[in-house]
Amino acid sequence: MARQLGDVHRRFLQSMMSNSVLDEQQATALYQNCCDIHKVQSIPDKLDDFIDNINSKLQPMFMQIRKGMSEDNGHQFYALVNMAETDVTRMSSDYADNELELFRKTLDLIVSSENGKISSTDVLNIADTLTTKKLKKSEAEQVLNRLVQDKWLNEKRGEFSLSVKCIIEMEPYIRRMHEDQVKVCHICHNIAFQCQICDSPTCGIKIHNPCVATYFKGRVDPRCPACDEFWPHEIPGIYFYFSTYNS
Amino acid sequence: MTQRKRLSNSQGASQNKRRSDPLGEDDGDLPFTQPSSSQVQRGMEKFTNSQVDQKTAEVIQFFLVKDQKKIPVRRADLVKHVIKEYRNVYSEIMKRVHQTFDQVFGLKLVEIDTKNHLYILINKLEPPEGGGAAAVQGPANPKTGLLFVILSVIFMKRGAVKESVIWNTLKKLRVDPGERHEQFGDVKRLVTDEFVRQRYLEYVRIPHTEPVEFEFHWGQRAELEVSKAKILDFMGQLHDQDPQTWSQQYREAHAPPSTPGSSQPHTSSSQPGASQSRRSSSQSRPSQR
Numbered sequence: 001m002a003r004q005l006g007d008v009h010r011r012f013l014q015s016m017m018s019n020s021v022l023d024e025q026q027a028t029a030l031y032q033n034c035c036d037i038h039k040v041q042s043i044p045d046k047l048d049d050f051i052d053n054i055n056s057k058l059q060p061m062f063m064q065i066r067k068g069m070s071e072d073n074g075h076q077f078y079a080l081v082n083m084a085e086t087d088v089t090r091m092s093s094d095y096a097d098n099e100l101e102l103f104r105k106t107l108d109l110i111v112s113s114e115n116g117k118i119s120s121t122d123v124l125n126i127a128d129t130l131t132t133k134k135l136k137k138s139e140a141e142q143v144l145n146r147l148v149q150d151k152w153l154n155e156k157r158g159e160f161s162l163s164v165k166c167i168i169e170m171e172p173y174i175r176r177m178h179e180d181q182v183k184v185c186h187i188c189h190n191i192a193f194q195c196q197i198c199d200s201p202t203c204g205i206k207i208h209n210p211c212v213a214t215y216f217k218g219r220v221d222p223r224c225p226a227c228d229e230f231w232p233h234e235i236p237g238i239y240f241y242f243s244t245y246n247s
Numbered sequence: 248m249t250q251r252k253r254l255s256n257s258q259g260a261s262q263n264k265r266r267s268d269p270l271g272e273d274d275g276d277l278p279f280t281q282p283s284s285s286q287v288q289r290g291m292e293k294f295t296n297s298q299v300d301q302k303t304a305e306v307i308q309f310f311l312v313k314d315q316k317k318i319p320v321r322r323a324d325l326v327k328h329v330i331k332e333y334r335n336v337y338s339e340i341m342k343r344v345h346q347t348f349d350q351v352f353g354l355k356l357v358e359i360d361t362k363n364h365l366y367i368l369i370n371k372l373e374p375p376e377g378g379g380a381a382a383v384q385g386p387a388n389p390k391t392g393l394l395f396v397i398l399s400v401i402f403m404k405r406g407a408v409k410e411s412v413i414w415n416t417l418k419k420l421r422v423d424p425g426e427r428h429e430q431f432g433d434v435k436r437l438v439t440d441e442f443v444r445q446r447y448l449e450y451v452r453i454p455h456t457e458p459v460e461f462e463f464h465w466g467q468r469a470e471l472e473v474s475k476a477k478i479l480d481f482m483g484q485l486h487d488q489d490p491q492t493w494s495q496q497y498r499e500a501h502a503p504p505s506t507p508g509s510s511q512p513h514t515s516s517s518q519p520g521a522s523q524s525r526r527s528s529s530q531s532r533p534s535q536r
């Protein structure tokens with residue numbers, strides 16, 4: 001049902017190209033702004049339809065504006081993503097081959113970690129194992145800093161996790177490379193790193209931390225949605241996550 | 248649901264997936280010449296429509312990645328790393344590329360150097376109203392403001408300004424090229440290297456100067472992207488004067504464009520006053536040559 005694009009769509013797309021990620025509020029404001037400039041009516045709640053229209057034209061170029069959730073605050077974010085890349089080549093103009101290898105291996109570590117976080121020591125240890133050019137520990141540390149600066153990784157108290165930008169952009173790559181290992185949230189069905197896992201050995205479903213907060217909000221006796229066993233983990237308060245979707 | 252296709256990494260990484268060249272010639276070595284229309288026709292018989300579409304997608308990606316850094320794209324690189332064995336249908340691919348940039352992105356592919364075949368992407372959309380810096384299209388960025396100041400000075404001085412004048416102007420704004428700036432870092436490098444590489448400025452040696460002195464001109468990208476009329480309006484506001492009091496600059500800024508009704512800067516050489524550009528005429532569209 002794709003209509004021809006107008007300048008209002010093109011302006012929105014251009015902004016998406018220059019911002020790496022936008023949260024839902026910013027994206028809505030951008031949509032309204034573009035509509036105002038081109039004297040088109042902006043319809044509340046029609047942002048996703050608007051984006052779908054653009055996506056239908058981006059599809060032949062293997063590009064899409066995708067939505068993803070931040071594991072830190074539960075907000076929805078939008079990012080323009082290249083779906084065709086089989087690798088992390090989108091970063092190839094900014095990072096050297098061995099730096100990309102370090103990033104790939106860091107991704108691998110985070111995927112296989114229990115709670116989606118790894119320490120800098122973990123990363124520095126793999127600096128020696130690179131098959132391209134080896135990196136000194138100090139160089140690896142610099143690469144890590146740049147990855148945080150460029151918003152591929154988040155750093156909190158010495159621990160690294162994947163940023164929302166990284167998750168949205170790398171999801172196809174991660175699903176492909178770690179098909180068996182990657183965790184998927186039982187509630188929202190997206191890939192999950194920082195999540196809680198059902199204790200029951202025959203169940204083991206995973207739920208994102210923000211999704212836990214929403215799903216179990218207000219429940220005195222939280223039970224696993226899949227196997228009905230008691231959910232033993234601490235339920236984060238809903239206000240800890242400013243969730244933009246209703247439970 | 249879309250089929251996800253594996254595109255080959257076309258940034259020059261692996262040449263091992265090279266298919267046999269139908270012309271029997273080595274891809275990278277020969278200089279590229281535009282195929283004739285009969286060659287294109289024969290070429291289109293060799294490849295399926297969707298193969299050509301896929302190649303079009305790769306070309307678009309290539310341009311977008313380069314354009315992020317505002318680096319002009321060399322046609323030779325494009326042919327060597329992306330077009331490859333599709334060189335015979337080059338013009339068909341570029342036709343689709345132009346169309347897509349226009350209809351989907353609102354961007355225009357322009358050849359800024361017809362001798363070396365360098366391309367840049369410029370914005371077809373008008374910049375939104377508001378503020379002098381709206382004269383420069385592109386994402387809002389502190390560097391844009393700085394660039395705008397420099398372009399304004401050059402324009403008001405009729406196209407060429409000694410570098411010392413620029414440095415003094417910036418110093419008055421507390422941007423000292425001699426010191427590391429909190430936001431811009433190495434200011435001298437930003438202005439003489441980055442802005443020049445992006446083709447916003449030209450840094451030109453003044454002949455017969457000893458020791459060597461340099462002056463700044465507008466670069467090709469500035470000529471295409473920056474509205475002189477808007478700069479003049481901003482100057483008017485700044486000095487509380489009617490822009491028409493600068494009669495020479497006003498004439499230059501408001502020279503009639505070749506497309507009636509268009510207020511956007513573009514590459515027409517019939518625009519009098521856009522005379523400081525020393526580049527050869529660049530309005531011939533690549534796919535038609």
